[in-house]
Amino acid sequence: MKRWLIALLVLLLGRRRRRPLLDEGERVVPPGAPDRGAESLVLLLFGAAAVCGVAFPVIYAWDAIPNQTQFLGLALGLALAFISAACIVIGKRLVVTEELEEEYSGTHPDDEEALDQLVEESGSRFTRKRLLVLAGAGAGTALGAALLTPAASLGPVFDVSSLYRTPWRRGTRLVDEAGRAFLVDDIEEGTFYTAYPEHADREQMGAPLVVVRLEPAELQLPDDRRGWAPEGILAYSKICTHAGCAIALYRKPTFPAVEPKPALVCPCHYSTFNVATGGQVIFGPAGRPLPQLPLEIAGGGELRAAGNFSGPVGPSWWGVRRHGARP
């Protein structure tokens, strides 16, 4: 903070000292004829850039619009294009471009003054300087607002209860892609299954499961999860806790001496979760275990949920460990 204040002070002082240069001595750059047409074009371009910049947050907030993503990209792209077009027009038509014979190195104080004078005089063609600066600032502000808008997508900061909502309740049946209920005998060792909650939206983050089966003797679940894996059948969220990819890899050693032991692997960044110990991370960038869903076996051998997940489902967010397993 202190350093920023000092930097600002130095900048202001530096600006003030440069002012008187305009009136002193001879001109380095000859005065150019004003070009009002080009100036108006620059104003127009800056205005268009500002409109596009403002359009970005408007489109962002307006969910009902079709092809929202494409329009967002268009708004941002056009804003940048208009600003660059304005800069090109300024450079080509408005700044006096006179090639100088002598070279300036820029190290000697006199040379620096000459350079300052050069910069000041190059703007002699501008007739509506303040208006142009204002338009440029407006376009820049609109673009800045557009660039900051997506930060709203980083998720809820204060009310995180929606991140804990899943379709799983005690008694919800596990069904496969075609909607058939999973039976205990359907689940074999050495392979894995994708399961969904019956009569629920499968697109929800908390809906899909990975189901695997181990020998009950192989299980090393924590004490508070005793009974979560009836007959060795385990259910985990299919969504990786790192970046939210679908966990599509199950490595199960045929030869028991091969390490690591049976584990679920995320194909995006190879986060690896030990299925025997309740989804603990044994490799990769994931920062917390895969949420486990407690299971129970109903009368007809059907698999059902015995409650909700052991922790929040999906990619981690700011403060996920502080909030813990329940909202």
Next chain:
Amino acid sequence: MQAGVKWFVVLVAALAFVPSAAGSGSELYGANCISCHGPQGRGIAERGPSLRGVGARTADFYLRTGYMPLGNPHDVPHRSRVQFSKSALAQLVAYVASFGGGPRIPRPEAANGNLADGQERFTEHCAGCHQIGAEGGYLTNAVAPPLDKASAVEIAEAVRTGPYLMPHFSEKQISDGQLNSIIRYVQYAKHPDDRGGWSLGHVGPVPEGLVTWFIAIVLLIGTCAVIGQRIRS
């Protein structure tokens, strides 16, 4: 105690001379497999898993791909030169199958498969590890092999058996018809018909992006040069 040992020796001797239907398969087994998988395929802890009940399907896969025999039981098996002649391999497979039960060698008919369906199933079940172009891939502490040398029978065996680290897929997960389609897709993926341009190794967007980037950087530098030119009026 002495008597027990004596009886054991007699028993082993008797077993060795029992004429076996598998013929020289037992000799090949004794020379190549017994040190890790133990007598009669019972397995040896920390050296090799039991082979009882795995059947001809598993034995055929591991032997015809050269995965076995493996010098060190902790090495990762990979495709290598097959160590046996065709008839010796068949005898060894028959001997391992004679340990009891187990499925037979599958006979897939890839010609009956549907290519489009095969790609869909491959994407769903296989591409996570083997990649969509069947080029192979990586997972934690292991490599998923490329499928360019896999024959139809080998693919069918691998899907049903789940060799090494691979999960196996039952007929409830992938039906025989779907398996035919998957095999047809894998065979197609060896020589896919590219839609023009360079194939760039069929490995997806990374090389394509790199090439595009090299083209784009030339265009960008050209644009900068045009913008930076003085107007000559």
